[in-house]
Amino acid sequence: xxxxxxxxxxxxxxxxxxxxxxxxxxxxxxxxxxxxxxxxxxxxxxxxxxxxxxxxxxxxxxxxxxxxxxxxxxxxxxxxxxxxxxxxxxxxxxxxxxxxxxxxxxxxxxxxxxxxxxxxxxxxxxxxxxxxxxxxxxxxxxxxxxxxxxxxxxxxxxxxxxxxxxxxxxxxxxxxxxxxxxxxxxxxxxxxxxxxxxxxxxxxxxxxxxxxxxxxxxxxx
Numbered sequence: 168x169x170x171x172x173x174x175x176x177x178x179x180x181x182x183x184x185x186x187x188x189x190x191x192x193x194x195x196x197x198x199x200x201x202x203x204x205x206x207x208x209x210x211x212x213x214x215x216x217x218x219x220x221x222x223x224x225x226x227x228x229x230x231x232x233x234x235x236x237x238x239x240x241x242x243x244x245x246x247x248x249x250x251x252x253x254x255x256x257x258x259x260x261x262x263x264x265x266x267x268x269x270x271x272x273x274x275x276x277x278x279x280x281x282x283x284x285x286x287x288x289x290x291x292x293x294x295x296x297x298x299x300x301x302x303x304x305x306x307x308x309x310x311x312x313x314x315x316x317x318x319x320x321x322x323x324x325x326x327x328x329x330x331x332x333x334x335x336x337x338x339x340x341x342x343x344x345x346x347x348x349x350x351x352x353x354x355x356x357x358x359x360x361x362x363x364x365x366x367x368x369x370x371x372x373x374x375x376x377x378x379x380x381x382x383x384x385x386x387x388x
Contacts, residue, residue, distance in 0.1 A: 168274045169387050170327025172318060173299075174336040175279040175286055176213050177358035179261050180293065183209035184254035189247035190219035193239045199227045210359035213338065215280060216243045248285060252292040258357055260376030265298050267380055276301035276325035278318050280340065283307045300325040313343035318350070333386050335373065342367045351386040 176182045184205045190212075191201040202223040203211070211222050217236050220243065224231035269275055276299055279286050283304025290296040301324035305311040308320060322332045334345045337358030345352035354364040356374040365372055371382045 168327045170274040170322050170325055170332040171268055171383055172276045172278050172321045172334050174341050175277055175281055177337040178335055178355055180255050180257045182255045183212040186212040189243045192246035193243050194223050202226055213359045216240055251289050262295055264376040264379040269298060274325040274327040275299050276321040278303045278321040280305040280311050313340050313347055315348040318344050318348045331387050339367055353382055
């Protein structure tokens with residue numbers, strides 16, 4: 168079965184403001200106020216919670232260690248879960264394009280480095296969990312992207328075949344995942360990398376979800 172696997176943050180939905188808000192909750196807790204900027208630091212938000220904490224600590228507490236990041240990470244996750252969909256929205260046309268693929272007979276799944284429970288919660292809150300037959304998060308398996316195992320699991324649990332699958336993503340992590348799995352890669356240009364994603368040499372670029380069906384058909388039929 169032809170299968171399309173999507174990254175989540177920065178690919179299907181713009182989650183950056185809610186992620187930044189969760190990180191800033193941690194910094195306010197230790198008396199530093201809102202250290203991260205929702206717009207200027209959006210690209211870091213898509214790299215995950217620890218990346219946001221690291222950037223913030225570099226600005227206000229240069230003596231921090233990895234142990235400090237580990238200590239504050241649970242607080243960040245808790246704050247994020249509490250307000251996970253306050254600002255998050257699908258990119259324009261994403262839901263309709265995904266539904267059209269499903270209705271055309273493609274198997275669909277999500278492979279993300281967001282913790283599985285939070286990814287599942289977010290998709291449910293956005294009303295789109297039922298569009299995807301599989302959802303693999305950072306902690307679903309012993310490995311996370313760019314290791315190929317999560318991608319393969321997402322395909323297999325969706326009922327698809329690796330040899331007729333494609334990954335839709337937005338970052339170098341997705342590029343490396345696709346290469347490790349030996350599958351085509353589509354990178355979106357509305358994510359954090361913007362048009363600069365072309366430098367990662369994907370098999371195709373996607374600037375508008377209205378073009379998703381045609382791009383996928385060209386790559387896997």
